[in-house]
Amino acid sequence: MAGSERCGPGCQARRAAAWAVSESEPEPEPLGPGAAAAATGSPSGEGPAGRPRRRRVPGEAAARRRERERRKEQEALEKRRRREEAAAAWRLLRLMEVCADPGLLKDPGSDAWVKILSSLDCKYSFEPQAIPCSITWRRNMPNTLSSPDGPMVKTEEEKEVLVLVEPEDFLKRLFSLTQSFVNAPSASQPDLNQVLPLAGLAGSSTKTYSLAVVGLDAYRRCNQEQGRQQALSPGKQRPSSQPGPELSMTQEEILEALVVLQLWGNMEVLFLDTWQEFGQQVSALTKAIAKRPYKRQLESQELPFCAAGAWASGVRVEKDGTGLWQVWKRQIQQFNRVSPATAAAIAEAYPSPSLLLQAYQECSTGDEKRLLLSDIPVKSDISGKDRRVGPDLSHHIYLFMVSTDPDLVLDLGT
Incomplete structure (x- = not known):
C-alpha cells in the first residue's frame, strides 16, 4: 500500500492542520535566548522582570491620542490669539508722531533733515514746543489688549526731548557753567539751568534731554581765524557779533563740562557736522523709541532668552x-x-x-x-x-x- 494509505488517523489530522495554515500568514519568528527564558520562566500574567503586566483598557490608546490632539489644538489657538494681539498692538505702536518746533526750519540747510524725516514711516508735525528748537515724540498707546471691542487708544508723549543749540549759544552757556563751577567749588551740584533753562517747565524732571550742536568745529575754526587776523591788525575793533572769552575754552575744558552735564544733569550732547547727520540722528531716535514697547514686551516674558521653536534652537522636553x-x-x-x-x-x-x-x-x-x-x-x-x-x-x-x-x-x- 502507498504511504498515505498506511497513515493512521493522527497522521491525517496533523496533515490537515498543516494544510490549514494560509500562505499569506507569516511564520512565527524563533524566540531569542532572553525571550525564550522569559516565556518559559515567567509565570502567567507577569512581565520579563517578574512584574505584573498591566491590562490595557479597550480604547485607552485612542483616548490618549484624542487628548493629545485636543491639547495641541488648544495650544495652537492660544499662540494664534497671542500673535494677533501682539500684531494689533504693534500696528498701533508704530503710529509714531514726531513733533518739531518751527524754529528748526529757519536755517537754509534744514531741508536736508526734513527730507529724511518725511521718508520715515511715521507722522510728523511742526508746532511750538515748550523749549524752542526742540523735538518731541508721541504715540498712540492701547489701554488694553483684551477688550471685546478691540484695543482702546490713547495718546502719550515720550520722555525723550532733542534740543538743537546754536554753536555760539552753546559755547556761551558752557562757559557760564564752567565759571560758576569754578567760582563755587564747594557747591554740591552745579547750576545746570545755565545750559538748558528747565526750572519753569512742568514735568521736566521726568524727561530725558539731549543737546544737538550742528557745525561747532567749523564755527570755532572760523572765529579762531578771525581772531588771528585781528591780532595781525591791531587797529581794527572786534565785531560785536564775534564771541568773547568762550572761544578761549580748550578741548579739555569742553570735555570736562560735558562730563558734568552727563553726570549731574543726565544730558547727552551730540556734535554733528551737517544737517544730514542731524536728520539721521532724528531718524535713529524715532526708530529706537518706536521699538521700545516691543522690546519691553519681550523682556517681560518668562525666560525670553530661551524661546521655543527650532529657529531659536529650543529643545522640547516631554x-x-x-x-x-x-x-x-x-x-x-x-x-x-x-x-x-x-x-x-x-x-x-x-x-x-x-x-x-x-x-x-x-x-x-x-x-x-x-x-x-x-x-x-x-x-x-x-x-x-x-x-x-x-x-x-x-x-x-x-x-x-x-x-x-x-x-x-x-x-x-x-
Whole structure:
C-alpha cells in the first residue's frame, strides 16, 4: 500500500492542520535566548522582570491620542490669539508722531533733515514746543489688549526731548557753567539751568534731554581765524557779533563740562557736522523709541532668552523625559570654545549630570576628578581624526559641577 494509505488517523489530522495554515500568514519568528527564558520562566500574567503586566483598557490608546490632539489644538489657538494681539498692538505702536518746533526750519540747510524725516514711516508735525528748537515724540498707546471691542487708544508723549543749540549759544552757556563751577567749588551740584533753562517747565524732571550742536568745529575754526587776523591788525575793533572769552575754552575744558552735564544733569550732547547727520540722528531716535514697547514686551516674558521653536534652537522636553539628553548636551556646549561634537561626546559618556556627579564621587583624588573627562575621544566631522576633550575643558566642567562660589571664573583665558 502507498504511504498515505498506511497513515493512521493522527497522521491525517496533523496533515490537515498543516494544510490549514494560509500562505499569506507569516511564520512565527524563533524566540531569542532572553525571550525564550522569559516565556518559559515567567509565570502567567507577569512581565520579563517578574512584574505584573498591566491590562490595557479597550480604547485607552485612542483616548490618549484624542487628548493629545485636543491639547495641541488648544495650544495652537492660544499662540494664534497671542500673535494677533501682539500684531494689533504693534500696528498701533508704530503710529509714531514726531513733533518739531518751527524754529528748526529757519536755517537754509534744514531741508536736508526734513527730507529724511518725511521718508520715515511715521507722522510728523511742526508746532511750538515748550523749549524752542526742540523735538518731541508721541504715540498712540492701547489701554488694553483684551477688550471685546478691540484695543482702546490713547495718546502719550515720550520722555525723550532733542534740543538743537546754536554753536555760539552753546559755547556761551558752557562757559557760564564752567565759571560758576569754578567760582563755587564747594557747591554740591552745579547750576545746570545755565545750559538748558528747565526750572519753569512742568514735568521736566521726568524727561530725558539731549543737546544737538550742528557745525561747532567749523564755527570755532572760523572765529579762531578771525581772531588771528585781528591780532595781525591791531587797529581794527572786534565785531560785536564775534564771541568773547568762550572761544578761549580748550578741548579739555569742553570735555570736562560735558562730563558734568552727563553726570549731574543726565544730558547727552551730540556734535554733528551737517544737517544730514542731524536728520539721521532724528531718524535713529524715532526708530529706537518706536521699538521700545516691543522690546519691553519681550523682556517681560518668562525666560525670553530661551524661546521655543527650532529657529531659536529650543529643545522640547516631554513628560517621559525625552529631550533631557539634548538639554544636557546644550548646557555643555555653552562653555567657551566647545563644539557640538565635543558636547555630544561628553553627553554620551555621562548621559546626565547626576551620573557625572556620581563619577566624581567615585574618584579618589582631586587630580583624578579634574582629569576625568580629558581622555574622552571626540570624532571630528571635518578632519575625520579623533581627538580628546582635553584637560582644560575637563577642569572647567568639574568646577562648574562641584563649586559653590557664585563669583568663580571658569575660563581664565577669556
